[in-house]
Amino acid sequence: FGAAGTDDPLYEAVSAGRKHQGVEHWLPFFHERLETLFDYLPKASVMLDDQVTPTRLARWDSVADQYETRALALENKSRGDSVYKPVPAGLLYLDDAAWEAAIAGRRVLQLAALPQAIGADVVDAGGRLGRNFAPERQQENIGLFNALKDHIEAKMADGPVLLASYSEGARERLEGLVEDEGLIGAVTVTHAGALGKRGLYLAVWALEHGFESPGLTVIAEQDILGERLIRSPRKRRRAENFLSEAQSLSPGDLVVHVDHGIGRYLGLEVITAAGAAHECLTLEYSEKARLFLPVENIELLSRYGHEEGLLDRLGGGAWQAKKAKLKERIREMADRLIRIAAERALRRAPVMQAEHHAWEAFSARFPYTETDDQLRAIEDVMADLEAGKPMDRLICGDVGFGKTEVAMRAAFVTAMSGMQVAVIAPTTLLARQHYISFSERFRGFPISVRPLSRFVTAGEAAKTREALARGTVDIVIGTHALLAKGLRFKDLGLLVIDEEQRFGVAHKERLKQLRSDVHVLTLTATPIPRTLQLSLSGVRDLSIIGTPPVDRLSIRTYVSEFDGVTLREALLREHYRGGQSFFVVPRISDIAGIEEFLKSQVPEVTYVIAHGQLGARDLDDRMNAFYDGKYDVLLATTIVESGLDIPTANTMIIHRADMFGLSQLYQIRGRVGRSKTRAYAYLTTKPRMKLTTTAEKRLRVLGSLDTLGAGFTLAAQDLDIRGAGNLLGEEQSGQMRDVGYELYQSMLEEAIAKIKAGEMEGLSEADEKWAPQINLGVPVLIPADYVPDLDVRLGLYRRLSGLHGKVELEGFAAELIDRFGKLPREVNMLMLVVRIKSMCKRAGIALLDGGPKGATIQFHNDKFASPQGL
The missing domain is CATH 3.40.50.11140 (Rossmann fold)
Incomplete structure (x- = not known):
């Protein structure tokens, strides 16, 4: 193999007994010759599609090109470089001559789509x-x-x-x-x-x-x-299941137990109780005290959400005191949120309605089938516009999931009601995209749409401003130019704000002034953490579009070390199918190296560079040139993170992917796969660099997460911790640190629900989260030989604790059988215990001890709702 001893990755891998990536390419060195399918089926007839020959020859050209590129890289390598050593393509694949020899002498049936002259060798199949x-x-x-x-x-x-x-x-x-x-x-x-x-x-x-x-x-x-029937919700559920498994705990993580406070999770341990094996989560508290929590009660645990924190003392009163103090603060916050909502409900705004036939005609122009979530969001917005009070709704959804269509329908109703609409985007490129799509969609209706950004000449801009003041422009689309003090509307009815979080403080203040009595619709592709969803549920309404459009293909994602030949092939494949590519780097200092790679290794493609240190005008010009298809590749920093919609760009390469956060990676990857074309994402890491466990887990999760829209939920979970501070304010962030963000969130949710229901006393003891303890002397666990992966096992326990009723449990059991085979007795017992636990919770039973001689029952808080019923 020509391995140069210790500094060679192949040598290192073989010495350490690890599988080396791509090791199967050296298979020809271990056999006289490699067999093909034809050798195993010597007498079989062959049926060929009419596209076989061009596809086969194109594939051979690609393989041969790869071999030559790798051979060249090997020839030109400097000493100490680790370069992949290629095997001649003919040893691994059938070239043209070998293919012809393999099918010679066989019966070959060639399928043809176009009619041929019927003769001895041509038959009409009749389809x-x-x-x-x-x-x-x-x-x-x-x-x-x-x-x-x-x-x-x-x-x-x-x-x-x-x-x-x-x-x-x-x-x-x-x-x-x-x-x-x-x-x-x-x-x-x-x-x-x-x-x-x-x-x-x-x-x-x-x-x-x-x-x-x-x-x-x-x-x-x-x-x-026509278009396919709307997908069943199963796919989304599968995504959520995957997430709860992916988000499982690792030993060493800090967790919060509802009754005992912050502890450290040490792992799963099987202990024997009453002669039966029972799997428990082992938690460590201060002074090395340990607590064993039965797996069926895993819902009493939540992740703390911070790397570091002080462990509580098991059995000490400090935790309960901290929780009681926080409960009062949370009640105040919930109160404040409800008050803001009540004030908003008192304000008035014009009622908007469009004439039925015009609305139907406009809706019918939408070229796709609306997804369930999209229809729900449209209904929500229409109800808001007809309610006679100012709408303040946030539409939150993945890029390309149809938020703009919701905004267009709202704009249509407003304009047809005789009022004006302003659509504000943070960048000229986004404003331009909106202007193009709005103009297309409103063509043929008596509605005038005009742009206002620096791409409009000064003369045109002045005319648009006058027309807005006179009321002859119905919809204006632009950047923060629309927030200028001197701009006057005759009768502004609806303000649509795209990606509000990307505007500066001054612009946000100006938006607040504009807001007072107009309808406001905000669009965002940045996932809103669940913590904030409920905080906002008091302040503004929220519609989430979580379903991808019908026929959207998921993005194929590959995680590997940086390999020039693979990346060259990826960029050329996109180039030759008429598409464009993104090459994203974490730092501006990385751009020069990648630019050199593009110049020397992929001279066939043209590229343009974009990063945050360019002037706003220069950056806009470059982004617009890429949008117009003048370049094949956009080499950029993370400025491509949100909002860009370029349907022709379907290959994404992320350099040093280990340096990005999970939600960032997901957002960047979401720039591609915006049309019905299959998109590819390559997450590359530094060759031969050991990744941190977190980075490795992040990349593994993203690599396996191809369910559409699932990553949106995932990014929301990733943001849960980081995003909380800036939206909730520092005080709440500190309170969240006291008890961990998951518990804080559920306490706030409960407080809001109670105050809304008119029970002003806040949270009582009865509302505390609790779980019945069940001891029946039977083995309760998922055996390690049934599900060997510890993370998956923990994730399954977590999901199981959230199931209710026989139907859900049966569905879970069916899934386990599909994935892991026949259920062992221990798992059947676990399912039974979970079912009994759910019945005990309903009956208010805190402890159930059962054995051959009978059972002991203890009620929660020693209270029983109906003693005479016994």
Whole structure:
């Protein structure tokens, strides 16, 4: 291998018994020759798609180019550099000659999409594109389903009819739709072999369009309903499940126990109680005192949220005193929030409503299917505009999830009600993007849309200002130029603020003055921590858009050491498919090295540099040039973090990803994958550098987190700690430090709910979080040989403690079987104990000790609601 001893990564890895990344590429050195699939299937026929040849040749060119680039890098390396040593491509892959030799003498069936002259070697397979019900969709639904029913009944005379849907949830809904039309008895199948000679069938098959062939009709979900049925909430739940598992504790973390205060989590330990194994979380308190908490009561723990803190004394009174003092403070804060909300409710604002047909026509122009969350946000905003009091609503959602559409609908209603709209963005690029999309969307309606930023000439800007004062401009879109003191509106009705947190203090003050009696809609892609969501729930209304658009593909994410050849290939692949790429570095000082890499290794692409030390005008010009497609690559610092919407940019390379926070990485990665094109993100680290445990965990979580919108929740959790101080103020941050942010948050939430319900006395003892203790002398644990990964096990315990009722527990059990196999007895017992615990909580039972001779029951606070009921 030519390994140069100790400084070679391959040598180091083999010596340490570690797997070296890409080690499989050296496989040819260990065998006379490598077998292919053709060697294992010597007599098999081969079926080839019509795109096989161009795809195969393009792939071979890419592999050969990689080999040559690596060979060149090896030749030019300076002493001491560790460079990957490539193997000739022909030893690993079939070149053109080897491919031809492999299929020679076999029966080859070539599929062709275009009709050929029918002859001895050409057969018509008889498949035809199925019927699309688009014309009927334009009419009322009655026409569509009648036509579908007639079509199905006619086709069933010739053979089976199969309705194909994308997901299980969509299949259920499709089944309901056809049953409503009187087509009862559709059978669900999993493969084509299960189809009978006649009848109606349903299957989960990912087909864009249906087809008809002799004796079979397939109708796809999209043929009937157009855009796919809205996804079921399962995907989002899966994301939340993943998060609660990813957010599990590591030994050494500080935690807060509701009754005993701040302790240190040491790990999971199996202890034997009443002759049965029971898994517990071991917590250490001051003076090395230990507490064993049964896993089924894990909900009594919350993460402290800070790296350091003083451990409480087990059994001491200090913790309870601290909590009681805080409870009073929290009540005051909740009171203040409720008062602000009440004052706001007394102010008046004009009622806005659009004429029904105009509204329908405007909404129908939206080219996509609205997601559930988007529809909910639109309904919330419309209700606010009709309520006659000033709206102050925050729309919080991931980039590209459709916040702008909500703002456009609000702007439409306001303008059609005869009032003006101002849309304010923090950068000229964002303002320009909004202006382009608003102009497109409002074309053809009697609504005038004008821009106001430094890209508008002085003459044009003056005209726009006059028109605003006269009332002949309905919607104005711009940057902080709209906040200038001299700007006058004839009748401002709605203020839309994009990314408010990026405006300076003076601008925020000016926004407050404008706010008094106009409707305000704020859009943000920065996740709002849950702590603040509830603080804000008293002050302003919140709509969260957490579902990605239908058909959005998740971003493929790779985490690896910096490797020039891989990055060259990634940049060229994006370049050749007509797209653009981002190359993000953590510090301005890193730019020069990456610029040198782009010049020497990827001369085929053009690039532009952007960072925060450039003048505002220069930075804007560069960003706009990239937006207009004048460059292939934007080499930038974290200024690309939020708001940029460039659908053609679908490759993201993050240099030294270990230097970024989790929410930052997520926000930066969110710049790509904004269209239906698959996007790629490469998180690179310094070669041969040992990462800190936190950095490694962060990158691992992000690498595996490809559920859309899930990262938004994840970033919100990451921000929970860091974001709290600046929005809640320093005092609250200090209080949060006393008890940890999770417990603080739940106490505040409870206080607000109680005051709203009119129970002004704040939190009583009865509201305290508590959990029944159950001892039944049976083993209660998830065995280590069933789920070996400790983090996953802890995450599962955490999820299990939050489940209620038989249905949720059954679902959890089914998931465990899918993931880990048949449930062992200990897990069945654990599920049973969790169910009994939930029943005890409802009945107010604090302790249940059971054994062969009977059971002992103790009630919570020694109170029993209905003694006579015993």
